[in-house]
Amino acid sequence: MAHRAFLIGLFVLGLRPGLAAEDTATLRVGGAVLDLRFVGDAGADVRQAALDWTTRAAKAVTVYYGQFPVPRVRIDFEVGRRPGSGRTWGEDVPHIRIGLGRNLAAGALDVDGNDWVLTHEMVHLALPSVEEEHHWIEEGLATYIEPIARVRAGELPAARVWGDMLEGMPKGEPQPGDRGLDRTPTWGRTYWGGAMFCLLADVRIREATGNRAGLETALRGVLKAGGSIRVDWPLTRVLDLGDQAVGVAVLRPLYEQMHLDSNPVDLDGLWRRLGVARHGRQVTLDDTAPLAAVRRSIMAP
Numbered sequence: 001m002a003h004r005a006f007l008i009g010l011f012v013l014g015l016r017p018g019l020a021a022e023d024t025a026t027l028r029v030g031g032a033v034l035d036l037r038f039v040g041d042a043g044a045d046v047r048q049a050a051l052d053w054t055t056r057a058a059k060a061v062t063v064y065y066g067q068f069p070v071p072r073v074r075i076d077f078e079v080g081r082r083p084g085s086g087r088t089w090g091e092d093v094p095h096i097r098i099g100l101g102r103n104l105a106a107g108a109l110d111v112d113g114n115d116w117v118l119t120h121e122m123v124h125l126a127l128p129s130v131e132e133e134h135h136w137i138e139e140g141l142a143t144y145i146e147p148i149a150r151v152r153a154g155e156l157p158a159a160r161v162w163g164d165m166l167e168g169m170p171k172g173e174p175q176p177g178d179r180g181l182d183r184t185p186t187w188g189r190t191y192w193g194g195a196m197f198c199l200l201a202d203v204r205i206r207e208a209t210g211n212r213a214g215l216e217t218a219l220r221g222v223l224k225a226g227g228s229i230r231v232d233w234p235l236t237r238v239l240d241l242g243d244q245a246v247g248v249a250v251l252r253p254l255y256e257q258m259h260l261d262s263n264p265v266d267l268d269g270l271w272r273r274l275g276v277a278r279h280g281r282q283v284t285l286d287d288t289a290p291l292a293a294v295r296r297s298i299m300a301p
Contacts, residue, residue, distance in 0.1 A: 025051060029058035032068035035093075040079030042100070050077050050100060056155065057118040061126070063301060064149035066220050069126035069228050070094055075118075086117045088124040090229035096121045120146040126223055128233035133182045137235060140194015141219075143168075144202075151299045158299040162276045163283035165199070172196040173264045180260035196265055197258055203270070204250045206294045213246040214297060221245020 025047075027034040034054060038047060054075060062068045074095045081099030089095045098118055123142040130137060147161040172192030178184045181193055202215035222241045227233060239251040271277065275289025286292060 027054055030062040030068045033072045035074045037076050039076055042079045053118055057122055060119050060149040060153035061122045063152045064145060064216055065126055086121040088121045090129045094125055094229050116146055119150060125229045128227045128231045128238055129229060130235045134235045136181045136190045136194035139191045140198050143191045144195040144198035148299060152301045159283045159285055166278055168192050169196050169267055174262040178262040180262060182259040201251055201254055202298055203294055205246050206297060208248040211293055211297050217246050218242030
């Protein structure tokens with residue numbers, strides 16, 4: 001299994017100014033250094049649960065990108081802040097801030113059902129900071145990649161994630177007054193509209209390359225070229241580098257189609273081609289569908 005390649009270690013750092021020794025720790029995952037700080041009275045169980053959560057999230061992101069996106073990151077856990085809330089900043093050493101509740105048990109993290117948040121925030125590390133009008137690509141990538149990375153890391157079943165997409169993707173469709181992804185900064189268009197762009201790109205790349213490449217191939221190419229949250233790049237540069245990495249022009253043409261376009265996406269047709277359907281409360285995956293192989297490869301480690 002790929003996970004055997006991970007070198008994961010934990011050790012407590014020396015004192016930082018104003019902090020007790022137990023308030024800081026360091027994780028090493030896939031060669032990257034994750035500096036953790038606990039703000040507030042975490043307690044031993046909360047602290048251990050947060051360490052385990054961080055390790056799982058970092059492993060999932062590393063599985064997807066083939067590496068952890070940055071060589072070092074600082075993560076502040078704010079105990080007592082709204083559980084599951086998170087934010088990421090790009091600096092020379094990027095910084096993630098996460099809220100933690102106090103009702104945790106060692107080995108079983110439950111931040112009000114928001115255990116996806118840390119993986120979501122870590123995905124932000126793998127994209128250059130882009131102009132404000134393109135915030136949808138930052139949140140769209142994190143919304144789309146987070147559950148896929150966790151499926152690949154063995155945390156989630158694929159059927160559950162496809163079910164979540166069935167429910168969530170329509171929220172990204174244009175509403176009356178829509179002016180395209182770049183000019184419609186609503187919650188639905190930013191998160192789910194961006195995720196819909198990513199799904200379409202992933203499927204089109206796999207169709208065009210005979211399933212030899214996917215969206216992760218493009219994003220790994222961007223990372224290899226130095227494109228992480230530590231730099232500010234035009235979105236067009238990111239898209240062009242991604243297209244170069246996969247060897248087909250998908251990302252830039254799809255952006256030109258959707259960034260000012262208010263036409264809806266035929267999601268029902270896409271689900272039929274992928275073989276994804278819901279029957280009552282059950283999600284079914286049809287392996288005889290035209291794009292069943294594409295669907296499987298999206299989630300495959």
